[in-house]
Amino acid sequence: MSAAVPEWIPLLVPDMPSPEELLPYLQRMHAAHQYSNFGPLVLELEAAFARRFALPQSQLTTVANATLGLELVLQALGLPPGARVLIPAFTFVATATAVVRAGAIPVLADVDAHSWLLTPAIARDACQRTRIDAVLPVAAFGMPHDMAAWQQFEQGSGLPVVIDAAAAYGSQWLQGTGGTLVFSLHTTKSLPAGEGGLVVSTRPGLAERVRQLSNFGINLNPAASVPPGALASVGSNAKMSEYHAAIGLVSLSKWECGAQARQALEADLIQILNAASGARLRWQTPACDAPLMAPTTLCARLPDAATRNALEAACAQARLMTRRWYQPLLSQMQALPGDTVRLPTPCAEDLAQTLLGLPFFAGMAQGQRERVRAVVEAVF
Numbered sequence: 001m002s003a004a005v006p007e008w009i010p011l012l013v014p015d016m017p018s019p020e021e022l023l024p025y026l027q028r029m030h031a032a033h034q035y036s037n038f039g040p041l042v043l044e045l046e047a048a049f050a051r052r053f054a055l056p057q058s059q060l061t062t063v064a065n066a067t068l069g070l071e072l073v074l075q076a077l078g079l080p081p082g083a084r085v086l087i088p089a090f091t092f093v094a095t096a097t098a099v100v101r102a103g104a105i106p107v108l109a110d111v112d113a114h115s116w117l118l119t120p121a122i123a124r125d126a127c128q129r130t131r132i133d134a135v136l137p138v139a140a141f142g143m144p145h146d147m148a149a150w151q152q153f154e155q156g157s158g159l160p161v162v163i164d165a166a167a168a169y170g171s172q173w174l175q176g177t178g179g180t181l182v183f184s185l186h187t188t189k190s191l192p193a194g195e196g197g198l199v200v201s202t203r204p205g206l207a208e209r210v211r212q213l214s215n216f217g218i219n220l221n222p223a224a225s226v227p228p229g230a231l232a233s234v235g236s237n238a239k240m241s242e243y244h245a246a247i248g249l250v251s252l253s254k255w256e257c258g259a260q261a262r263q264a265l266e267a268d269l270i271q272i273l274n275a276a277s278g279a280r281l282r283w284q285t286p287a288c289d290a291p292l293m294a295p296t297t298l299c300a301r302l303p304d305a306a307t308r309n310a311l312e313a314a315c316a317q318a319r320l321m322t323r324r325w326y327q328p329l330l331s332q333m334q335a336l337p338g339d340t341v342r343l344p345t346p347c348a349e350d351l352a353q354t355l356l357g358l359p360f361f362a363g364m365a366q367g368q369r370e371r372v373r374a375v376v377e378a379v380f
């Protein structure tokens with residue numbers, strides 16, 4: 001008789017509220033007969049975010065997802081047609097698609113070798129090389145940016161900075177200063193609402209403009225120059241529904257507990273994998289004092305491409321799912337427009353050769369952790 005084939009260990013498993021937890025919110029929604037269009041649950045979620053960010057509610061708005069949030073923020077900034085937006089070459093494709101769909105040109109930059117982030121120093125260097133009209137750094141894998149450093153950059157350069165903080169809910173804060181942040185509430189992110197996004201901005205009027213653009217661009221303000229109901233600008237439909245707000249509210253009510261469990265899981269896996277590899281794995285390091293509060297992925301950096309490829313093959317053999325996160329680099333994406341500017345990206349290219357995402361999800365069993373450990377040990 002052949003030995004039992006072990007089950008595949010998934011790369012990630014969404015940590016979503018149960019139907020029972022959602023029911024009270026869905027009942028409230030149904031009783032109110034409001035299912036979208038800034039209903040009571042969306043307003044309650046926005047009020048909860050405003051308390052957490054210690055901002056007036058007018059300085060944030062929910063959106064249908066982070067991709068549309070980024071697009072509308074870029075539109076609301078009023079950048080000239082063909083504006084050049086600096087983004088890291090090492091990011092999820094949505095960062096670039098948002099730039100292109102907002103009518104701007106992506107300028108692809110390198111990332112720091114340790115934090116894997118596009119830093120103010122990299123942005124300053126890019127500004128020396130070519131014209132830049134705005135900067136869109138990414139909180140890669142949720143790692144927060146140093147907001148004081150970006151505020152200094154904004155003031156010094158006069159260029160608007162928007163942080164694509166898609167994976168960084170709970171990690172990326174304004175840190176006592178100002179800025180513009182766009183979060184994803186996708187099911188795989190640290191505050192899952194199924195689909196959803198949050199735009200936070202201390203830039204005067206920006207969040208209000210994004211809110212209007214997310215509702216087609218329709219004016220709802222009786223004091224504005226166009227009448228209520230008329231189009232103030234050409235927007236889109238990027239509103240968060242009440243269904244998604246219900247999921248977001250439940251997720252928010254238990255966020256701290258989930259975040260602690262993810263931190264503990266990350267610390268445990270890093271420790272056992274460091275031991276299994278003879279300390280030859282490297283990990284993303286914080287860019288500032290702000291820690292990563294709710295990791296959603298585990299991304300190991302191997303010593304070289306051959307070892308990465310060997311670990312990837314060994315994981316597949318042992319039925320562990322892996323992912324080459326953020327690869328290929330944006331600079332390799334043929335579908336981006338021909339006017340995309342590609343700056344030198346040696347660190348991003350090295351990361352693309354050596355990174356591998358390993359299984360990481362809430363409730364990962366000891367037996368599953370042991371299988372990951374054993375594969376890493378065998379490869380080293």
Ligand SMILES: Cc1ncc(COP(=O)(O)O)c(C=O)c1O
Binds near residue numbers: 065
């Ligand atoms: C860096 C980054 N930006 C943007 C997005 C898009 O977020 P959403 O799925 O909410 O549109 C993601 C999603 O994974 C992401 O990782």
